[in-house]
Amino acid sequence: MLLLERRPVASSLMRWASPLLALILTIITGFVLFLVMGKDPVEGLKFFFITPVSDLSGLSELGLKMAPLLLCAAGLTVCYRARIWNIGAEGHFLMGALGASVMAVQLSASSGFWVLPLVLLTGVLAGMLWAAIAAGLKTHLHCNEILTTIMLNYIALNLLLFTVHGPLKDPFGFGFPQSVMFADSTLLPALIPGTRLHLGLAFGLLAAVAVWVLFARSFIGFQLNVVGQDHRAAAFAGFSVRRLTWFAFLVGGATAGLAGASEVTGPIGQLVPQVSPGYGYTAIIVVFLGRMDALGIVAASALLALTFIGGEMLQIAMHMPKAVTGLFQGLLLFYLLTCDAFIHYRIRRKKTALQPLSAAVTTAPQEA
Amino acid sequence: MGLCMTAAIRLKLENIVKEYPGCRANDGIDLTVGAGEIHALLGENGAGKSTLMKVIYGVIQPDQGRIVWNGHEVQVDNPAQARRMGIGMVFQHFSLFETLTVAENIALSLPPDEARNRNQLNQRIREVSERYGMALDPRRYVSTLSVGERQRVEIVRCLIQETTLLILDEPTSVLTPQEVSALFATLRKLSKEGCSILFISHKLEEVRSLCHTATVLRQGRVSGDCQPAEISATDIARLMVGDDTPISTQVTAAKPGATLVEIRGLGWKSKDPFGTSLSNVNLDLHKGEIVGIAGVAGNGQDELLKALSGEIRSGTGTISLEGLNIASLFPDQRRKLGVAIVPEERLGRGAVPDMSLADNALLTASGQGLVSRGLIRSGRVRAFSREVIRRFGVRCTGENNTAGSLSGGNLQKYIIGREALQNPRLLVASHPTWGVDVGSAVAIHESLVRLRDEGASILLISEDLDELYRLCNRLGALCDGRLSPLAPTSELHIEQLGQWMAGEFESGEVAHAVA
Structure with a gap:
C-alpha cells in the first residue's frame, strides 16, 4: 500500500522540479490526445512547441504575447506572495485597455512626446481604480477577494463591450463594435523594426526586475512575505496588513492596467472586444508555474505565450479547434498543482508485513 | 492467553516503539503499572510522554511492542475501545463543549442507551462527584465553570465509565495551589479503591508528594525508574535531563530604580x-x-x-x-x-x-x-x-x-x-x-x-x-x-x-x- 506522508522539511528540489515535471506530463498527455484524435502526435507537438519559435518573426510574436502575460504576472506575484488571491488581472487589464483607449481617442488630434505617456498612465490608473474596489471591499468589509475580483472581471468586460458598441464606436466602422484607429502619436514604438514586437515587452521585463528588487531587497517585500506566511506574526511585528493589502492590489492593478494599455496602443492600435484572449487568467498560471519568483515568471510567461501561438498554429496547420490552447494551459496547471503536492509530501510504501501479524494478535476486548 | 499470575499488574508495556518522520518518539519503552498505583511519567518536553499516552489510549498505534492489559495482550485500536476496556484519559487541553451543560458533555461520551436517561445520568454524576470530593452541578453550562471545575467534569466523565486506569496529562498546570491539593485528595482516594493512575508531569515536588512510583523518559527511552518519595528532586531532575546540563540558576537580588x-x-x-x-x-x-x-x-x-x-x-x-x-x-x-x-x-x-x-x-x-x-x-x-x-x-x-x-x-x-x-x-x-x-x-x-x-x-x-x-x-x-x-x-x-x-x-x- 502507498502512503502520502508529510516531509519533515519541504523539498526545495521538488519546488523547481515540479514545473518541469508538469510540463513533461502535459506533453505526454498531449501526445496521447493527438493519437486519440487520429492526428500525428509528433507533428502536432512540433507545430505546437517548435515551429512558432523557429524564426525571428515567430520569436517576435512570442515576445508580443509574453508582454501582457509578464506584466499581469508581475503584479499578481506581489499579491500572491502576501496570499492575496487576486483573480482580477483580467478585469484590471480590460479597464486599462478601456481607459487608455478613451484617452487615445480624445488625443487623436494632438501630437507631442507627452501624448503616449499620458495614454499609458490613464490605462495604469484605470487598472488601479478597478483593483482599488476589490482592495476596499477586502480591507473594510472583509469580502473574499477571489469572489469580488472574478465578478469585477465580468463587470469590466461588459463595460468594455458597452463602450465599443456605444460611445467609442467608430462612426465609419461599418457597424463593427470597435473604436477608431489610434493616431500615430498614441502608438507604442516597435522594439525590433520590421516586427510587431513593441515596447510592452520592455515594460514586462522591467516589471520582473522590479519584482525581484521588491522581494530580494526591500522591506516592503519582506513585510508582504510575512503577511503571506503568517498573519499573526505580521500583527505582532506591527506591520499594517491593511496598508500592505492596498499596496499589493494597487501594484496588481497598475501592471495589468499597463498591459491592457500597451495592448491597445501596441499591436492592435484600436479598442476591440477581443482585446484579451484571457491574458489575465493565464497570468495566474504563469505566477504559479514561475514559483512566484521574478526569473521564474519570465520563463513561465514565455512558455504560456507559446501555448497561445502554438494553439493558433494547430488551428491553421492541423485544423484543430481553438480550445486546444485552453486545454494545454489547463493541463499544465492541473499537473503543476498535482506535482506541487510533493513539495510538502512524499510517497512511502507502507510495510505490509506487519499487517497480518498484528491483525492476528488482535483479540476480543478484555473486560476488567 | 489468560495466565493470571500477574493479577496485580494492570498495565504492562513492553518495548514500545513509535517512529515519526525524522524522529523516534518512543524507542523501546517498558512500563508497568500496578492496580491502585499512582505512577508518574516524567520527562522533558519531547521526551516521548505524550506519544506513549496516545499509544495506551489508542489514539495512535505503536510500530512495535506489546501492550498487556490485566494479563492479556491487546491491541487498542481507538479511544472508544480504550474506554470500553476501562482506560480513561484527561488531556491537557480539555475536550468540552462550552455551550453545553455538564451532563450533556458527559452524555456525549457514553453509549447511547446510557446517555438517554438524563435524570438517571444526573443522579450518577452527583453521586460520583460527591463521593470523590469534586462537587459538580450537572445542569450548569461548561462556559460558566472555572478551569478547575472543567477538569472535574473531565475526571467525572472518566469515572462514570468504570475506569480502572486514569491517565492525567499535566493536570496541575491549569490549577491554583488550592485546587491542586483538592485534586490530589481525590486521586489518593481513587487509588485506595484500586484505580490505577498514570500521572504525567514535569513538576517534581508534586510527583514526590503524590506518586508511588515513577518512570522517567529521556529522548524516547526510559532513563530510570524510581520511588519519587525516596530520592531528591535534584536526583529526579538528573534522570530527566542527563548529566551535563545545569539544573537551575542562582538569582541575585534586584535593585529596583525609578x-x-x-x-x-x-x-x-x-x-x-x-x-x-x-x-x-x-x-x-x-x-x-x-x-x-x-x-x-x-x-x-x-x-x-x-x-x-x-x-x-x-x-x-x-x-x-x-x-x-x-x-x-x-x-x-x-x-x-x-x-x-x-x-x-x-x-x-x-x-x-x-x-x-x-x-x-x-x-x-x-x-x-x-x-x-x-x-x-x-x-x-x-x-x-x-x-x-x-x-x-x-x-x-x-x-x-x-x-x-x-x-x-x-x-x-x-x-x-x-x-x-x-x-x-x-x-x-x-x-x-x-x-x-x-x-x-x-x-x-x-x-x-x-x-x-x-x-x-x-x-x-x-x-x-x-x-x-x-x-x-x-x-x-x-x-x-x-x-x-x-x-x-x-x-x-x-x-x-x-x-x-x-x-x-x-x-x-x-x-x-x-x-
Missing part, C-alpha cells in the same frame, strides 16, 4: 463571548526589576500582553512609559520607544516558521539600522542574527536555518536574544520557558536577570510558580482579566498567591466567598 511604566485603569472588552476582558488593571514597573504575573491560563494574560505590545489598542486607560502615553501606538512605534515583547506562541507569532533566522531577526529588529530607505541591509541583518546566535548560545548550523527547524528551547533563546540585543527598556515575556528543555530554561532565566541588571523593567507572565518565585521581586496574579495587588515575593505566601489566582483579592469578594 518608575518606568505606569499602567492606570487599563481595560479592554473582548468581542468573543467566551473571551476574557481586561478590567481596571493598575500596575507600576520600576527599572531594574522583574515583576511576575501568575494566573491560570485564559485569565487575561494574553490580552494584557497584547495591550502592552500594541496588538490591542482599542482599550481604555493609560499606559505611560516615562510620562508618555503609548496606549494608542502601534507595535512598531512602541518598539522604537524600547518596548520588547516575547509572546507565548513562539512559532506563528514570535517567529515565522518557514523563514530563516536572519529574516526572523528582521521581523522585530528592523529599527536597529537593518533597513535603510526601504531597502534591507542584508549584511547587517546576518551580522545581527549571528550575534544573537553567538551571545545566547542558540544551537543551529547558522542564520540560514529556518525558525521551524529549531527545537522549542533554542528558538526561544533566539527570540529572547533578538529582543534583548535591542536594548529594551521594557521587556514583557509570556511563558518564556514553557515547553523548553531545562538547559535552555536556565539560559533564558540568566538572560532575563542580566537584562534586569542592565536596568530594564521586565514583566514576566507565567503559570510556573517556581519560576516566578525564583526570578521576580514582586508578584501578583490575574484572574478573569483583573489584576490582584502586587506584593514583594519574599513576603507573599504561596497560599495567598493561590487565593489571588482564584480571584479573591477585593475585600467585598473575599467576604462574599466566606459567607
